[in-house]
Amino acid sequence: MTRASAPHVLIVGGGGTGGALAHDLALRGLKVTLVERGEFTSGTTGRHHGLLHSGARYAVNDEDSALECIEENTLLRRIAPGSFEENDGLFVGVTDEDMEYLPPFLAGCEATGIPTQVLQPDDALRLEPLLNPELKVAVRVPDATMDAMRMPLRFFGTAKANGADLLNWVDVIDLERSSGTVAGARVRDLVTGRETRIGADLVVNATGPWSEQVAHMAGVDVPIRPSPGVMLAVRGRLCNMVINRLHASGDGDIVVPQRGLSVVGTSSWVVKDPDDLGVPADHVQRMVDEGSKLVPALREAPYRSAWSAARPLIGSKDDADSGRELSRTFKTIDHAVDDGVEGFVTITGGKGTTLRGMAEVCADVVCAKLGIEEPCRTRETVLLPHTAAYAA
Amino acid sequence: MTHPPTPGRDPGVDEILRARDPAGPMSRKVPGPVAWFDLRSRSTGHLAFSLNRITGLGLVFYLYLHLAVLSLLLGGEGSWNDFLGIATTPLFLGLDVLLVFGLLVHGLNGARLALVGSGFVSSHQKALFWSLMAFGSILLVYTALHVFGSES
Amino acid sequence: MMATRRLRVYRFKRGDDSPHTDEHDVPAEDGTTVLEALRWIQLRRDPSLGLRHSCIHASCGTCGVRVNGRERLACVTPLSDVSGTISVEPIANLPVLHDVVVDMTPFFERFPEPHPIVRESEAHLEAERPDGLDLYLRYEDCIECGLCLSACPIAATDATYLGPAALAFAQRMLEEPRGVDRGAILDWADQDNAAWRCHAAFECTEACPSDVRPAQRIMALRRDLRGRRKEQGRAVPDLPTNEAPA
Numbered sequence: 092m093t094r095a096s097a098p099h100v101l102i103v104g105g106g107g108t109g110g111a112l113a114h115d116l117a118l119r120g121l122k123v124t125l126v127e128r129g130e131f132t133s134g135t136t137g138r139h140h141g142l143l144h145s146g147a148r149y150a151v152n153d154e155d156s157a158l159e160c161i162e163e164n165t166l167l168r169r170i171a172p173g174s175f176e177e178n179d180g181l182f183v184g185v186t187d188e189d190m191e192y193l194p195p196f197l198a199g200c201e202a203t204g205i206p207t208q209v210l211q212p213d214d215a216l217r218l219e220p221l222l223n224p225e226l227k228v229a230v231r232v233p234d235a236t237m238d239a240m241r242m243p244l245r246f247f248g249t250a251k252a253n254g255a256d257l258l259n260w261v262d263v264i265d266l267e268r269s270s271g272t273v274a275g276a277r278v279r280d281l282v283t284g285r286e287t288r289i290g291a292d293l294v295v296n297a298t299g300p301w302s303e304q305v306a307h308m309a310g311v312d313v314p315i316r317p318s319p320g321v322m323l324a325v326r327g328r329l330c331n332m333v334i335n336r337l338h339a340s341g342d343g344d345i346v347v348p349q350r351g352l353s354v355v356g357t358s359s360w361v362v363k364d365p366d367d368l369g370v371p372a373d374h375v376q377r378m379v380d381e382g383s384k385l386v387p388a389l390r391e392a393p394y395r396s397a398w399s400a401a402r403p404l405i406g407s408k409d410d411a412d413s414g415r416e417l418s419r420t421f422k423t424i425d426h427a428v429d430d431g432v433e434g435f436v437t438i439t440g441g442k443g444t445t446l447r448g449m450a451e452v453c454a455d456v457v458c459a460k461l462g463i464e465e466p467c468r469t470r471e472t473v474l475l476p477h478t479a480a481y482a483a
Numbered sequence: 484m485t486h487p488p489t490p491g492r493d494p495g496v497d498e499i500l501r502a503r504d505p506a507g508p509m510s511r512k513v514p515g516p517v518a519w520f521d522l523r524s525r526s527t528g529h530l531a532f533s534l535n536r537i538t539g540l541g542l543v544f545y546l547y548l549h550l551a552v553l554s555l556l557l558g559g560e561g562s563w564n565d566f567l568g569i570a571t572t573p574l575f576l577g578l579d580v581l582l583v584f585g586l587l588v589h590g591l592n593g594a595r596l597a598l599v600g601s602g603f604v605s606s607h608q609k610a611l612f613w614s615l616m617a618f619g620s621i622l623l624v625y626t627a628l629h630v631f632g633s634e635s
Numbered sequence: 636m637m638a639t640r641r642l643r644v645y646r647f648k649r650g651d652d653s654p655h656t657d658e659h660d661v662p663a664e665d666g667t668t669v670l671e672a673l674r675w676i677q678l679r680r681d682p683s684l685g686l687r688h689s690c691i692h693a694s695c696g697t698c699g700v701r702v703n704g705r706e707r708l709a710c711v712t713p714l715s716d717v718s719g720t721i722s723v724e725p726i727a728n729l730p731v732l733h734d735v736v737v738d739m740t741p742f743f744e745r746f747p748e749p750h751p752i753v754r755e756s757e758a759h760l761e762a763e764r765p766d767g768l769d770l771y772l773r774y775e776d777c778i779e780c781g782l783c784l785s786a787c788p789i790a791a792t793d794a795t796y797l798g799p800a801a802l803a804f805a806q807r808m809l810e811e812p813r814g815v816d817r818g819a820i821l822d823w824a825d826q827d828n829a830a831w832r833c834h835a836a837f838e839c840t841e842a843c844p845s846d847v848r849p850a851q852r853i854m855a856l857r858r859d860l861r862g863r864r865k866e867q868g869r870a871v872p873d874l875p876t877n878e879a880p881a
Contacts, residue, residue, distance in 0.1 A: 095491030124496050130687045130697055130736075137689030137697075173753050176772040179765055208766075217763045231765060238774055240695040241752065256496050260685055260733065280499045281685050282733040283649045289495035324692040328758040331771035348758075349694050350774050351846060366678055396668075396711050398691035478750055481743040502649050507731040507738060510645065510654070510701075510724055511791060518791040524705035525786075528837025528850070532788060535834075596835050602858030605851045608837055 094254055097121045098461045101276060101291035103263050103305055104298035105129075107136040107243035108438055111450035111469070112297060113250040113257065118472060119458060119465035123255035124289060126278060128262035131247055131480070132240045134365075135299050136443060138400035140322055140347040140354040142333055143167065143175055143235035144444040147182060147207070150199030151192070152339065155420045156442070157203040163445045164233060167242075170447070171474050174242045176348065180234025180333030181215060184227045185384050189337045193228060196337060200232070207232055221329050221388050234333040236347055241477040243446060248479025249472070257480075266294060266308040266435070273309050273434035293457055296437040300365035300401040306437060311430040313437050317365035317401040320357035321374035323382070325392035329353040334385045342374070343381025352395055355382035361404075368399040405440040421449045423456050436460070527609040531592050538589040545582055573631075580627045587619040637662045640714050642672055644684070645724040648733050656722075657681070663714045669723060670698055670709035673735075685734035693844055696780030699726045700735050706782035706842040726785035728794075741794075742781050745801040747823045751775075751813045776845045777804060783839035783849050795828045799839035799849035802830055806852035809859055821863055830856045 097120055102109045105127025113125045127133075146160030168175060184190050200207045208231040215229035216222055222229070251257050260281040267275045267288070275290035296305045300317035328348050336344035342358040355378040362368060375397045383390040405422050421441030426432040438453040451467045458465060513521050520533050555562045569575055595615055599605045640663040647654035659680055661672040670688055677684040689695040691710045698709040701724045703717055714721060729737040756773035764770060783799040784790050790798055808820045824830045833853045840850040 093491075097491075099493060122491065124493065130689055132695075133687075133689045133697075137695055138691055141694075173751055176753065176756070176774065178756075178768065178771045218765055220759055220762050236774075238694065238752075240689045240697070256492070256500065258496065258499055260736070261499060262682075275495075278495070278499075280502065281648075281683060282499075283502045284683060285498075285502075285650075287495040287498050289493050291493070322692070324694075328756070328773065331756050331758055331762070331773070332765075348773065349692070350776055350778070352692065352694070354692065396692040398710075400691075476750055477752075478743050478746070481740050483740050483744070503732070507649070507733070508647070508654070509727065509729075510647075510731050510737070511727045516792055519788050524703065525838060526841045528835065528841065529788060532834055532836035599835055599854055600857060601861070602854045605854040606848075608835070608850075 092120055094120060094122055098292040100293050100295060100457060101289055102295045102297055105131040105259060106134050106299050107132060107443055107446035108449050109297035110243050110246040111446040112295060112453055113255045114246040115450045115454040115467060115469050117250045117253040117255040118468045119463060125257045126261040126263060127259045131259055132243055135400050136243055137240040138398060139239045139443050140356045141236050141239045141349055142347050143237045144442060145180060145205050145232040145234045146203060147200055147205050147232040150203055150205060151195045154203060159445050159448055161203060161205045163448045166447060166470055170472060171242055171245050174237055176236040178332045180232050180335060182230040182232060182335045182337040183222060183385055184337040185223055190227055192338050205232060219330050219332055221386050223385055223387055236333060239443060244477040244480045245474035248477060249475045252475055252479055271432060273432060293434050293461060299403040302403055302437055302439045309432055309435045311426050311432055313424060313439060314406055315403050315439050316361050318359055318361050318404045319368040319399045319401040320359050321370055321378060321397060321399050322354055322356040323375055323378040323397045324352045324354045324395040325389060326395050327353060327392045329386050329388050336385060343378045346382055346386050355389060365401045368401055370397050370399050403439050421445060423453045425456055527612055531612050534588050535592050538585040541585045542589060576630050579630055583626045584623055587623055591615040591619045639663060641720045643720050643722045646734055647731055667714050668710055669702055669712045669714060672714060673709060685736045687736045694778060696778030699780040699782050701726055706785050708780060708844045726781050728784050728790040729781060742784060745797045746804060749815060754811055775807060776847045778845050782842040782844060786838035786842035788836050789832055789834055796832045797829045802856060803847050803849035803852040806856045821860060824856050825860050830860060
């Protein structure tokens with residue numbers, strides 16, 4: 092099978108998942124086209140605080156996510172060397188309630204293979220002088236910091252070097268169907284303003300919080316709810332390690348260093364339209380209030396930016412109000428199986444950290460449907476630098 | 484970026500890639516060399532750069548002028564005396580002061596560039612520029628007073 | 636009644652004869668940024684507007700534009716920082732892809748290889764490092780936004796000038812080699828279109844949103860180059876070459 096004669100997969104959505112999928116499929120020899128209506132990672136991927144999850148945040152309540160995270164955390168450091176601030180992270184207990192969370196936290200980490208090291212307050216303050224001096228305990232975990240755009244961009248660059256066509260500023264207007272099979276897409280190239288048609292043997296919906304909009308173009312439903320959260324960036328690199336609050340997930344419970352800034356996240360609510368998120372002022376204030384319980388210097392640090400990003404949360408339509416209750420794991424949906432529509436697959440959910448793993452599962456499904464027997468090579472393939480995405 | 488049509492590539496994709504092939508236009512409002520003197524939204528460093536360019540051009544122009552004037556000596560005492568007559572008019576004296584202005588700006592800023600360009604005091608380049616210009620202004624006023632004060 | 640501001644946005648699609656501008660009155664609250672205003676136009680008035688953004692917090696460097704002629708990151712530029720009608724144009728000295736989006740390929744082509752972007756952290760040097768970690772790491776300050784290249788008057792007239800970002804990066808490699816050969820970096824910087832082409836306008840440092848101070852770094856590069864020449868006993872520069880070292 093040469094690439095010219097290989098089946099053609101059209102990936103809709105240029106976030107981290109789409110990029111990682113383009114990379115995986117290109118390595119397996121398929122013809123790949125990716126279309127993204129803006130800049131790559133401009134939807135949700137580029138906006139997150141840059142945490143490379145150890146999975147410890149999910150160790151107590153969401154074991155599946157925790158396992159996925161620690162596995163991918165280890166893998167990504169190998170295939171994308173030089174893309175992480177490998178400084179580890181701390182889970183910091185500040186109140187008595189936090190201390191009650193410590194035993195299940197340690198047990199959950201142990202059960203999911205996440206290494207931990209319990210530190211007394213003095214030791215923690217020696218590592219991170221700006222921590223809340225009233226802290227009661229800190230647990231060291233293998234968190235790390237990534238550049239939320241540049242790390243995924245390595246997948247794009249490598250895919251491009253391997254023959255994938257990555258088209259940014261191309262908007263999918265509709266999906267074409269012929270007798271129950273998705274056969275391609277009607278697109279508008281925003282660079283020229285002209286409409287054209289792209290034919291494909293299979294279309295993958297990798298549009299994150301926009302998954303439902305694109306699924307409707309194929310006449311199917313996916314249980315995705317856009318769930319935004321607010322983040323705040325202040326001037327000053329207040330910590331080198333990632334600082335988390337030792338409690339069940341809540342607002343403003345993580346501080347991540349990003350170059351000369353510190354980013355505090357996040358909050359959670361559910362919306363209908365992923366394009367219209369807003370930045371609620373009370374949520375921003377909550378970032379300051381909660382974040383300064385971990386790093387008091389946050390309160391006086393000069394403001395840089397406040398923004399929202401929508402997670403794609405999987406769940407049934409009637410679950411949950413705040414979005415936090417929905418799982419952070421990911422899901423590949425073969426619409427031939429679920430809805431009787433051939434030629435269309437949705438990959439959705441997940442987190443920035445699990446992009447490669449999501450792509451592997453989806454690529455396996457895609458290849459099985461297309462009758463391609465090629466193994467996944469993304470675990471061993473070291474990625475090109477992010478600048479490859481801009482190469483001529 | 485070159486994207487010749489590739490066998491097996493979907494024609495819609497080909498069309499999109501080829502539309503992006505020729506490099507787009509530049510968005511700069513003013514053409515290149517005019518941009519040297521476009522100080523809108525620019526800071527001290529650019530002002531110094533522009534002044535150096537214009538005074539440099541001015542001084543080169545002056546050099547040619549100076550040589551042309553000196554060549555009047557070839558025409559003998561008469562043509563030189565005619566020149567001296569113009570040389571003491573207020574307009575001409577004013578041009579002399581302008582020349583000194585150009586020399587001072589170019590020379591003092593040149594000294595600044597030599598220091599900064601060698602890696603010394605590059606973080607204080609703005610303060611250095613203004614203090615040198617202030618010093619130069621004093622020299623200019625002194626010179627102007629003497630040029631206009633003594634008619635000889 | 637919500638306050639509004641008028642934006643005048645540069646528009647150009649491939650195939651147009653020439654660019655034009657569109658004006659829109661955009662609702663503006665305290666703190667509304669240029670990017671938020673542009674996205675409002677895209678969402679509510681004109682979905683064909685081409686925009687470039689990703690992180691929305693001055694870390695990815697993709698949203699660089701010229702606002703009333705001055706290089707800014709749209710995501711952290713409040714409308715209240717700008718007076719009158721707000722003109723938004725693409726950054727200069729790079730080809731326009733469409734609307735306010737430029738083609739960054741010629742920007743990245745100027746950099747020497749390899750291009751490490753992680754360095755030792757200079758924050759909290761007095762703190763201990765955890766067991767098993769020799770040092771804390773952090774990303775380089777440069778976010779590759781291109782504002783410096785846009786502001787540079789030399790880049791305006793010389794497309795071969797390697798530019799402030801690439802030169803500042805090279806100087807960082809001399810400060811912290813990370814396994815790259817210093818001699819090769821110095822060779823690369825010792826070209827006519829490299830460290831010697833700068834004319835000290837300092838507009839790059841003025842425009843940089845990330846405290847890279849490229850102009851100061853170029854001057855430091857020159858100091859290192861001159862030092863090397865003295866050592867090697869050379870007074871005359873080598874003939875120019877446009878090849879970066881392997």
